[in-house]
Amino acid sequence: MKKRLFSLSAPGVLAYMAISNAFVNRVSNHNINMPFDNVHYYNTQNGNVCYLKFECPESENRPILLLHELYPGFSAEEWRAAALRLSKTRTVYALDLPGCGRSDKPRLSYTRYLYVQLVNHFVEDVTGNGIDVISSGGSFATVILADRMNPDAFDHIIAVNPPALHSFGNYPTYLQTITRAILRSPIVGTYLYNMMFSNIATTDRLVNYGFYDIEKLDPKFARLIYQSAHYDYQQAKFLYAAIASRYLNLDITDSLHLYHKKLYFIFGSAYPNYRQVFESYRSQVSSAGMYVLGNTAKFPHLEDRNGFCNVIERLL
Numbered sequence: 230m231k232k233r234l235f236s237l238s239a240p241g242v243l244a245y246m247a248i249s250n251a252f253v254n255r256v257s258n259h260n261i262n263m264p265f266d267n268v269h270y271y272n273t274q275n276g277n278v279c280y281l282k283f284e285c286p287e288s289e290n291r292p293i294l295l296l297h298e299l300y301p302g303f304s305a306e307e308w309r310a311a312a313l314r315l316s317k318t319r320t321v322y323a324l325d326l327p328g329c330g331r332s333d334k335p336r337l338s339y340t341r342y343l344y345v346q347l348v349n350h351f352v353e354d355v356t357g358n359g360i361d362v363i364s365s366g367g368s369f370a371t372v373i374l375a376d377r378m379n380p381d382a383f384d385h386i387i388a389v390n391p392p393a394l395h396s397f398g399n400y401p402t403y404l405q406t407i408t409r410a411i412l413r414s415p416i417v418g419t420y421l422y423n424m425m426f427s428n429i430a431t432t433d434r435l436v437n438y439g440f441y442d443i444e445k446l447d448p449k450f451a452r453l454i455y456q457s458a459h460y461d462y463q464q465a466k467f468l469y470a471a472i473a474s475r476y477l478n479l480d481i482t483d484s485l486h487l488y489h490k491k492l493y494f495i496f497g498s499a500y501p502n503y504r505q506v507f508e509s510y511r512s513q514v515s516s517a518g519m520y521v522l523g524n525t526a527k528f529p530h531l532e533d534r535n536g537f538c539n540v541i542e543r544l545l
Contacts (some may be wrong), residue, residue: 246420250463253423257459262452263331264306271351276333278347279325280355281305283316291384292356293545295323297330298366299344300472301426301465302458304330306450307365311530314538319545322356324348326368328468334461339471341479344371345378352382361385361545366527370397370481377484385545387493390500390527394509398480409474413467422466426458441499441526450531485513492517493544495537497525520544 270277293315295308305312305323312321325332327347328339337343348371352358358381364372369391376383401409412418424430432451440446458465471477492514496503498521511517520540525532 243416246416250416250419250423253427253459254462257456258462261456261460262449263304263456263460264309265331268331271355273327273347273350275327275335275337275343278327278333278351279305279331280351281309281312281321281323283312283321283323285316285318285320288319290319291545292320292322292360294348294352294356294360294362295321296348296362296364296368296372297323297326299326299329299368299371299468299477300366301329301422301469302431302454303365304332304453304457306330306453306457307528308530310534311538311541314534315541318542322351324351328465330457331460334464334467336464336467339468339477341370341374341477344368345374348372348375349379349382352379358382359384361387363387363389363541364391365389365530367392367397367477370479373481373484373488374479376490377487383490385491385493387495387541387544388510389495389530390497390503391494391506391510393502393506394482394485394513397478398482399475399478401475401478405474409470409476412470412473418466418470419463422463422469423459425469426455426465428452428455431455431458439527440532441497441524442532445532482513485510488514494519495529495540496521497527497529497532498523499526 267281267283269280269282271280295312297303297305297307304325308323312323315321326344328334360383362372362383369388372386412421431454435446435451436443494507507519522529522533522536530537
């Protein structure tokens with residue numbers, strides 16, 4: 230009898246999940262207000278990649294490439310305010326990485342090398358070699374690996390609040406492989422993704438980990454993160470499946486050990502264990518420099534845009 234009740238309830242649960250997924254998709258994609266000024270598109274074999282371009286025609290300085298945190302919901306909009314300030318003296322490019330923002334979100338297995346190849350091709354086809362690059366969070370691994378493949382691509386590399394070095398070397402376990410398969414499934418995976426990236430959950434992550442001063446969290450930015458995570462029918466769940474199962478991880482220790490150019494780290498003073506994080510990188514690149522912005526957390530370029538840009542202008 231219990232088995233029969235369970236068998237009868239399973240289709241009902243799946244039906245409930247499917248209806249919930251459709252509702253979330255309809256609500257989250259209603260009145261999308263993602264900015265489309267300064268937007269351009271770069272065509273790749275995996276679809277169109279969106280990027281923002283803030284041109285400074287009279288500048289003879291190297292362009293700057295900005296890479297946002299690699300996580301569903303984030304996009305080049307993380308950098309818009311800082312890019313506007315930096316574009317007074319340089320031409321600035323900011324990418325929506327594949328699976329994020331306005332870029333296409335193909336149903337593929339996202340790996341670190343997908344992003345490495347994208348960055349190298351973008352530099353080759355759009356910006357030209359010898360640019361400066363600033364990465365946010367986990368995108369730092371993409372930059373270091375891209376530099377190893379094309380040493381002429383970047384001049385200066387600046388990392389903003391990257392995770393500890395050892396985290397990139399944590400590879401998938403068997404259980405995480407199963408997790409990835411579940412998260413990629415059409416009904417259950419989408420339902421779990423919607424729970425992880427609900428409006429409340431998204432705002433809570435920004436409040437608890439993103440900002441030192443909660444009052445500096447613009448509600449419009451929080452709403453934008455939520456909409457971006459669900460933009461294009463929750464297709465960002467394929468990127469999240471790769472992140473949650475560590476499929477994006479790739480050890481960058483050897484690449485750092487071979488790195489001999491200027492490397493800087495900028496941390497928010499409230500970023501957890503930032504000194505230990507920095508030491509994990511300086512153990513591989515002894516000449517690395519560190520700057521700390523007071524009263525900021527994960528996004529110093531949002532909490533203290535002027536202070537952040539002042540540091541960047543001194544470094545570059």
